[in-house]
Amino acid sequence: MLGLLAASASSRLLAAEPNEVWPHALQVPGGVARLSLGPSATRPVAYAGDVPLLVTGDAIEWTAIVGIPLAAVPGQAHITVRTAAGERQLAYTITAKRYREQQLKVAPGQVDLSPQDLARYEREKIQQEQVIATFSAPPAENNTSLQMRVPVPGRRSGSFGLRRVFNGQSRNPHSGMDIAAATGTPIRAPLDGKVIDTGDYFFNGNTVWLDHGGGLLTLYCHLSAIDVRPGDMLRAGERLGVVGATGRVTGPHLHWGVMLNRTMVDPALFVPAVPA
Helix, strand or coil: CCCCCCCCCCCCCCCCCCCCCCCCHHHHHHHCEEEEEEECCCCCCEEEEEEEEEEEEEEEEEEEECCCCCCCCCCEEEEEECCCCCCEEEEEECCCCCEEEEEEECCHCCCCCCCHHHHHHHHHHHHHHHHCCCCCCCCCCCCCCCCCCCCCEEEEECCCCEEECCCCCCCCCCCCCCEEECCEEEEEEEHHHHHHEEEEECEEEEEEEEEEECCCCCEEEEEEEEEECCCCCCCCCEEEEEEEEECCCCCCCEEEEEECCEEECCHHCCCCCCCC
């Protein structure tokens, strides 16, 4: 499955500065919008379509953190905000971004799934859709920083948004960040979170999903070993597994994904720096 940076249209990631807000805002497909909802005595409820959004802040200033789908069309978009005062629409603008494309020629059998593999993928897809729909209580008031730790040390070997074209057949864009690391390297939770799914999946191999509240989820794929179980509560920095090469991969690395409102967004918007 699944780098961008808020302050740059290139893939270069900048060091953090004092008083930065996280995630960085970058209103492009695959990016994040930070929309001020103003003051309210209670936390507003906000939706993109019928999907609930993460709202952070306090009675003085609430902010909706909106994941923008990679397939979003540039132009005006909007969210729905509900408070005790009523319901309103809040508009924002999505600007265009061109992601890199990679042309590859491989043996035909490596492009299309066999009937057996396709059937397995379809079964697993149903399970994953249930995980993706998770929406638990958002972070507590005044906990507005969603800065994450990079879950594993290493070089960024695969960027978010990259589209691979196999033998002329375009595939879905890369929906996460790949970090090169040796098999057995510990993977650590980037934020406090709850384990909501673990399993062995066709494409993703050994996989862990964490729920950080309010529809903010993170995904870890291709692990050689999983050290947690669904229901476990992790503090930031605690180990959840180790790097491997399980699933459909060519070598050991961590595929790290970040999801907001059921939309995969660029993990680089949540971290100070990852070397390329």
